[in-house]
Amino acid sequence: xxxxxxxxxxxxxxxxxxxxxxxxxxxxxxxxxxxxxxxxxxxxxxxxxxxxxxxxxxxxxxxxxxxxxxxxxxxxxxxxxxxxxxxxxxxxxxxxxxxxxxxxxxxxxxxxxxxxxxxxxxxxxxxxxxxxxxxxxxxxxxxxxxxxxxxxxxxxxxxxxxxxxxxxxxxxxxxxxxxxxxxxxxxxxxxxxxxxxxxxxxxxxxxxxxxxxxxxxxxxxxxxxxxxxxxxxxxxxxxxxxxxxxxxxxxxxxxxxxxxxxxxxxxxxxxxxxxxxxxxxxxxxxx
Amino acid sequence: xxxxxxxxxxxxxxxxxxxxxxxxxxxxxxxxxxxxxxxxxxxxxxxxxxxxxxxxxxxxxxxxxxxxxxxxxxxxxxxxxxxxxxxxxxxxxxxxxxxxxxxxxxxxxxxxxxxxxxxxxxxxxxxxxxxxxxxxxxxxxxxxxxxxxxxxxxxxxxxxxxxxxxxxxxxxxxxxxxxxxxxxxxxxxxxxxxxxxxxxxxxxxxxxxxxxxxxxxxxxxxxxxxxxxxxxxxxxxxxxxxxxxxxxxxxxxxxxxxxxxxxxxxxxx
Amino acid sequence: xxxxxxxxxxxxxxxxxxxxxxxxxxxxxxxxxxxxxxxxxxxxxxxxxxxxxxxxxxxxxxxxxxxxxxxxxxxxxxxxxxxxxxxxxxxxxxxxxxxxxxxxxxxxxxxxxxxxxxxxxxxxxxxxxxxxxxxxxxxxxxxxxxxxxxxxxxxxxxxxxxxxxxxxxxxxxxxxxxxxxxxxxxxxxxxxxxxxxxxxxxxxxxxxxxxxxxxxxxxxxxxxxxxxxxxxxxxxxxxxxxxxxxxxxxxxxxxxxxxxxxxxxxxxxxxxxxxxx
Numbered sequence: 056x057x058x059x060x061x062x063x064x065x066x067x068x069x070x071x072x073x074x075x076x077x078x079x080x081x082x083x084x085x086x087x088x089x090x091x092x093x094x095x096x097x098x099x100x101x102x103x104x105x106x107x108x109x110x111x112x113x114x115x116x117x118x119x120x121x122x123x124x125x126x127x128x129x130x131x132x133x134x135x136x137x138x139x140x141x142x143x144x145x146x147x148x149x150x151x152x153x154x155x156x157x158x159x160x161x162x163x164x165x166x167x168x169x170x171x172x173x174x175x176x177x178x179x180x181x182x183x184x185x186x187x188x189x190x191x192x193x194x195x196x197x198x199x200x201x202x203x204x205x206x207x208x209x210x211x212x213x214x215x216x217x218x219x220x221x222x223x224x225x226x227x228x229x230x231x232x233x234x235x236x237x238x239x240x241x242x243x244x245x246x247x248x249x250x251x252x253x254x255x256x257x258x259x260x261x262x263x264x265x266x267x268x269x270x271x272x273x274x275x276x277x278x279x280x281x282x283x284x285x286x287x288x289x290x291x292x293x294x295x296x297x298x299x300x301x302x303x304x305x306x307x308x309x310x311x312x313x314x315x316x317x318x319x320x321x322x323x324x325x326x327x328x329x330x331x332x333x334x335x336x337x338x339x340x341x342x
Numbered sequence: 343x344x345x346x347x348x349x350x351x352x353x354x355x356x357x358x359x360x361x362x363x364x365x366x367x368x369x370x371x372x373x374x375x376x377x378x379x380x381x382x383x384x385x386x387x388x389x390x391x392x393x394x395x396x397x398x399x400x401x402x403x404x405x406x407x408x409x410x411x412x413x414x415x416x417x418x419x420x421x422x423x424x425x426x427x428x429x430x431x432x433x434x435x436x437x438x439x440x441x442x443x444x445x446x447x448x449x450x451x452x453x454x455x456x457x458x459x460x461x462x463x464x465x466x467x468x469x470x471x472x473x474x475x476x477x478x479x480x481x482x483x484x485x486x487x488x489x490x491x492x493x494x495x496x497x498x499x500x501x502x503x504x505x506x507x508x509x510x511x512x513x514x515x516x517x518x519x520x521x522x523x524x525x526x527x528x529x530x531x532x533x534x535x536x537x538x539x540x541x542x543x544x545x546x547x548x549x550x551x552x553x554x555x556x557x558x559x560x561x562x563x564x565x566x567x568x569x570x571x572x573x574x575x576x577x578x579x580x581x582x583x584x585x586x587x588x589x590x591x592x593x594x595x596x597x598x599x600x601x602x603x604x605x606x607x608x609x610x611x
Numbered sequence: 612x613x614x615x616x617x618x619x620x621x622x623x624x625x626x627x628x629x630x631x632x633x634x635x636x637x638x639x640x641x642x643x644x645x646x647x648x649x650x651x652x653x654x655x656x657x658x659x660x661x662x663x664x665x666x667x668x669x670x671x672x673x674x675x676x677x678x679x680x681x682x683x684x685x686x687x688x689x690x691x692x693x694x695x696x697x698x699x700x701x702x703x704x705x706x707x708x709x710x711x712x713x714x715x716x717x718x719x720x721x722x723x724x725x726x727x728x729x730x731x732x733x734x735x736x737x738x739x740x741x742x743x744x745x746x747x748x749x750x751x752x753x754x755x756x757x758x759x760x761x762x763x764x765x766x767x768x769x770x771x772x773x774x775x776x777x778x779x780x781x782x783x784x785x786x787x788x789x790x791x792x793x794x795x796x797x798x799x800x801x802x803x804x805x806x807x808x809x810x811x812x813x814x815x816x817x818x819x820x821x822x823x824x825x826x827x828x829x830x831x832x833x834x835x836x837x838x839x840x841x842x843x844x845x846x847x848x849x850x851x852x853x854x855x856x857x858x859x860x861x862x863x864x865x866x867x868x869x870x871x872x873x874x875x876x877x878x879x880x881x882x883x884x885x886x887x888x
Contacts, residue, residue, distance in 0.1 A: 097756055097786045111522045142526035150523040152548035166528030202655060212527060229783045231654045231813050233852035258786045299788050304857040311879040315887045329864050336870060476711055507711040511753040557706045564707035567669060567699040568720040568767060569691055579718035579731040
């Protein structure tokens with residue numbers, strides 16, 4: 056069963072001179088097992104969109120349901136539904152508060168009402184997922200860890216809620232390339248193992264092309280493109296440029312080669328593009 | 343939502359009052375407060391009311407908005423009225439119920455006292471409506487500077503106010519984000535006993551404090567990198583300069599005080 | 612070329628909160644010349660920021676020397692003079708803007724060094740024009756975009772009329788649009804105003820704009836050269852935990868598979884030209 060948004064509209068500071076409509080009548084369904092990348096420039100409405108998905112903002116018009124339960128109802132079912140959507144904010148390490156790594160990660164599971172044993176298991180699982188050795192880190196102060204480690208603790212704190220839908224708002228922001236790759240390796244492992252839905256908000260087209268099964272392009276409070284990343288990056292470059300987005304570098308390289316008459320197809324994988332180049336060169340030499 | 347709060351009550355405009363030097367406005371406000379205490383007869387209260395009305399009109403602010411600034415203190419104003427009315431000395435009893443005695447003299451005294459409060463509120467809110475917080479800070483710094491020799495840290499106070507004005511919106515945004523992040527982890531801020539609720543706030547307050555300290559630290563380094571070393575030898579881009587209008591405004595206030603004094607002691611009105 | 616900053620065998624160590632001695636810089640020697648654009652790359656913790664903070668005496672050497680325009684940073688009396696010569700822009704745009712109005716913030720630096728009011732006005736106007744923020748002079752900084760805030764921060768440094776600007780990961784917290792704004796602004800200042808630029812970044816496409824690149828690891832300089840020299844050393848960059856531009860990576864892979872390509876390919880155009888030859 057999916058998360059579904061029906062005719063959702065939202066306006067900030069309604070009724071003041073600063074009024075700004077962030078979502079215009081948005082309809083969207085996300086199924087478990089999907090890996091959805093959401094792109095759009097700052098102020099496009101993508102943050103507002105994902106905050107609706109997690110029930111943190113209430114739609115002024117329309118409804119948001121998870122598995123058929125309206126997120127904004129005030130009953131136990133709605134609370135359970137909200138807990139099934141995990142949200143990792145930008146720079147999540149800034150929300151760490153507890154004295155030990157264990158206590159911080161246990162915050163979510165406890166709020167969910169898990170037993171001490173259940174909490175313990177959830178924390179251990181989440182730490183294993185985040186590549187944090189339990190013996191080494193559980194009793195350490197999170198504030199004395201490196202930036203990359205704090206980021207993992209914070210993400211583990213959301214993963215420990217064992218969400219069916221995991222929203223990540225730029226999880227790699229501010230990290231160096233190595234740490235970026237590691238975070239994504241862990242997210243992909245979790246995605247494959249638990250069969251959850253991952254919703255990734257990103258500015259990085261390469262991440263969108265490499266990991267997502269579906270791409271949403273948000274502009275001016277509307278979803279203007281929704282489809283397979285490869286298809287969008289191949290056939291909708293003009294629309295992307297129009298909303299200050301771009302295609303990933305590997306598509307740019309393919310396009311540059313095509314413009315100069317090299318017969319290669321655009322692809323999300325550099326290795327694939329290289330194979331094509333080799334083939335073209337060989338056939339040319341054979342002539 | 344927290345981010346919907348608009349900070350301060352500055353109402354931009356180009357009226358005569360807006361254009362006055364902040365120091366002149368602060369001094370005039372202080373003098374006016376003194377003038378209030380010169381008023382004795384009902385007639386002199388009438389003069390004060392006329393003056394306040396004239397200032398509101400000159401400032402071209404929405405009249406209702408200015409009047410609404412009395413609202414936050416209406417309980418205190420009413421209390422002032424009742425306390426004076428029921429406890430004031432006087433022989434002309436209007437109403438009596440057991441220990442409580444409403445006298446005509448007491449009632450008049452109550453009305454006068456409440457009016458004083460209302461005038462005070464109105465005139466000081468006109469000051470903040472017509473002066474941006476930043477300009478107001480400059481004015482306060484400039485007025486306090488002569489008292490530096492007796493240990494008033496004028497520059498430091500002004501710098502603190504400036505930084506507070508700059509960072510309050512940022513910290514409000516940050517609070518909003520932290521509340522949402524903890525809510526997403528199932529935190530509940532609205533239920534439980536008072537003690538429990540206070541404890542529930544820790545996941546918000548601790549990150550907020552840590553962030554504020556980090557910001558303070560980074561800001562201090564950035565300020566140092568831009569050659570900040572305290573108020574010594576500092577200049578300002580906008581130097582405050584008194585203009586003719588400022589002297590006229592102050593002269594009018596002094597005249598007002600004189601009129602009230604003459605009414606009270608000279609004419610016995 | 613005349614060198615503006617001379618760094619000789621610079622070492623910096625400190626004691627961290629756990630009581631361990633950390634060697635952030637382990638003997639760095641580098642000359643930075645007037646008017647050049649130099650990029651510093653390296654993984655987190657490689658010592659880039661520590662190096663940057665020595666350039667305007669926010670940090671002082673434990674060993675070795677850092678000399679800015681002939682002034683030793685270790686000498687107290689040079690402090691404020693050095694900071695006028697070398698300005699610094701930090702990562703978080705929010706935490707370096709002091710005042711609640713853009714132009715007041717830009718005026719902060721000149722006010723600190725006692726510039727007369729009329730001249731501050733001119734400097735502020737020029738600085739805002741140089742970063743294209745004139746129309747936002749009276750705005751509140753917290754309502755600006757990340758890229759705009761960072762341009763205000765650059766203007767705040769420019770108003771001190773420095774010879775050199777050090778930017779410590781100025782784009783790390785910005786979106787792609789903001790990143791382009793900053794890179795273009797910095798390039799323009801370097802070309803048109805001949806301001807020396809030291810630019811620290813994780814983004815290779817930004818580093819590619821520089822005249823010269825320094826790659827750091829464990830507090831020492833590991834690689835040093837022009838962009839086309841650095842980015843073609845794919846293996847060495849990966850060992851430092853860094854990425855290469857896509858075209859350089861492709862050229863490296865294709866060479867491994869036996870295709871002969873000219874040296875120094877780092878852009879799509881260069882690769883395409885070689886392949887189509």
